[in-house]
Structure formats: C-alpha cells, structure tokens
Amino acid sequence: MDDFHEVRFPLDVALGSRGGPMRRTEIVTLASGREHRNARWAQSRRRWEAGLGVRTLDALDVVIAFFEERRGRLIGFRLHDRTDWKSGRPSAEPAAADQAIGTGDGATVTFQLTKTYGSAHLPYLRPIRKPVAGSVCVAVEGVALAEGVGFSVDATTGVVTLAAPPAPGVPVTAGFAFDTPVRFDTDALEIDLAAFAAGAVPEIPLVEIVV
Numbered sequence: 001m002d003d004f005h006e007v008r009f010p011l012d013v014a015l016g017s018r019g020g021p022m023r024r025t026e027i028v029t030l031a032s033g034r035e036h037r038n039a040r041w042a043q044s045r046r047r048w049e050a051g052l053g054v055r056t057l058d059a060l061d062v063v064i065a066f067f068e069e070r071r072g073r074l075i076g077f078r079l080h081d082r083t084d085w086k087s088g089r090p091s092a093e094p095a096a097a098d099q100a101i102g103t104g105d106g107a108t109v110t111f112q113l114t115k116t117y118g119s120a121h122l123p124y125l126r127p128i129r130k131p132v133a134g135s136v137c138v139a140v141e142g143v144a145l146a147e148g149v150g151f152s153v154d155a156t157t158g159v160v161t162l163a164a165p166p167a168p169g170v171p172v173t174a175g176f177a178f179d180t181p182v183r184f185d186t187d188a189l190e191i192d193l194a195a196f197a198a199g200a201v202p203e204i205p206l207v208e209i210v211v
Contacts, residue, residue, distance in 0.1 A: 004076040004211055005069075006156060008179060009050070010062050014080050016053025017206070021046050043126070043210070046081065046180060050204040060196070063204060064189060072187035076209050078130055078179035087115060087128075087175045094175030096139035101174050104140070104166025111172055113158040128178045129158045129211050135177035136160070141170045181211045 008014070024040040054060050070077055087098035102111040113128040113136070133155040138145045140162070145151045153160045158178075166172055185205040196202060 002075065004181065006078065008078045008080060009182070009206070010059070010066060011080055013050055013053035013059055013063055013204075015082055016055070017048045017050040017082075018052050019046060019048030019081075019206070020083060044124070046182075046208040047185070048079070048081075048182075048206045050206050051202040054202055054204065057196075060191065060202065064191075067184060067189055067204075070184060073184050076181050076183045076211065079182045079206060081180045085179070086177050094135055094137060094177055096137040096144045096175050097142065097173050098175035099173060100171060101160065102172040104168055104170035104172065106168045107165050109162045109165045111160045111162070111174075113153075113160060113174055113176060113178075115178075127158065128176065129156075130179040130181050131155055131158050132177040132179060137175045138162070139173045140166050142173075181209050182206045183209050 021044040023044055026038045026040055028036045028038075030036065050063075054063060066077075069075075086092070087094050099113075099115055101114055102108070113131055115126045115128055117124040117126065131153060136147065136153045138147075138151045138153075138160055140150075145162070147153070149163065151160055151162050160172075160174060162172070183206070185207040186203070189202065189204065191202045192200065
C-alpha cells in the first residue's frame with residue numbers, strides 16, 4: 001500500500017482552515033535568568049485545523065470519504081495552504097527568477113526545488129517536494145528554459161532535471177506553485193451532528209509530513 005496519495009484535500013474545505021508553521025525549541029532558564037535555547041527540529045512543520053472549513057453536511061460527507069480513503073493517519077496527501085503556496089509574493093504569478101535552487105558545476109543536471117524564507121540573518125531553506133504540475137518555470141543564468149525541452153520536473157518529488165549541465169558558477173533559478181504534504185493527525189473523526197447543526201465546528205487536525 002502506498003503511504004502517500006497524490007491527491008488534494010478538498011479545496012473548498014482547505015480554504016477555510018486555520019494554521020501555520022511551528023517549531024520545537026528547548027529552553028533552559030539558568031539561575032542568572034539567562035536562557036539556553038536549542039532547536040529540536042531542523043525543519044519547521046505546519047499544522048492546521050481544517051474543521052473550520054466544513055460548513056455544510058455535503059462538505060462533511062466529502063471529508064469523511066477522504067478520511068476513510070486515506071485510512072486516517074496512515075496515508076499522506078496534498079494540501080493547498082492558502083497562506084503559503086507560491087515561490088514569490090501571494091499577489092504575483094510565479095516567475096523563473098523567484099528562487100535560487102542551485103549553482104552549476106559543469107556536471108550536475110538535477111536540482112531540488114526550494115523556497116528561502118528571510119535574507120540577511122539566518123535564512124531558512126525549505127525543500128519543496130510537491131510542486132503543482134505545469135506551474136514550474138526555470139531559468140539558467142537568467143535565461144528561461146522551455147519545459148519538456150530545456151528541463152523536466154517530477155511533480156511528486158520537486159526535482160528539476162535540466163537537459164544540459166550549467167557551466168560552473170552559473171545560477172539556476174525557478175518559480176512555481178506548490179502544495180504541502182500532510183496527513184490527518186487523528187485516527188478518529190468524532191462528529192456530533194446535533195452540535196454541528198447548531199454551528200459547532202468539527203475537529204479535523206492536519207499536520208505536515210516529510211516525504
């Protein structure tokens with residue numbers, strides 16, 4: 001059985017979800033009042049509460065079917081995170097110069113899509129494993145390449161393969177839209193229909209996974 005399905009969580013429900021990135025930090029407070037802080041995770045993880053997007057019985061029915069097909073927490077899937085789903089600004093279309101994904105060495109032709117957060121102090125480099133098919137654009141030294149001719153991309157891993165290796169020192173950049181790989185963070189959907197009819201929100205937790 002596959003542990004990941006290349007399908008999106010119902011979009012109308014996802015658009016009503018609430019959540020964002022989380023970190024795990026250990027903090028030890030010394031007698032002096034100073035702190036020692038240590039990051040337990042190298043990569044952030046995102047968590048959402050998707051129940052906020054369920055407003056009708058029909059939407060609830062779709063989510064239950066999706067949950068059953070994924071076998072609860074067992075199988076991962078894609079989520080459209082409306083707060084973070086493009087290589088550039090939310091208001092702009094992806095452009096080939098949006099993100100640096102590598103530098104040529106004269107031999108390498110494969111590059112992982114990544115998105116960089118921050119700049120001067122401690123930029124965070126996030127691997128993008130689930131680009132949206134047809135959304136990826138790539139440039140080598142500022143010159144855009146044609147998909148299928150100059151490059152190809154695996155939409156299940158986010159790996160870009162160039163037709164020819166860039167010369168040493170030449171920058172490779174990319175723009176893209178992407179989904180986030182997630183799973184349900186519960187094996188039980190406990191739904192009170194009477195409470196739902198009265199306006200209560202069902203709990204449908206989702207958490208980002210590493211693929």
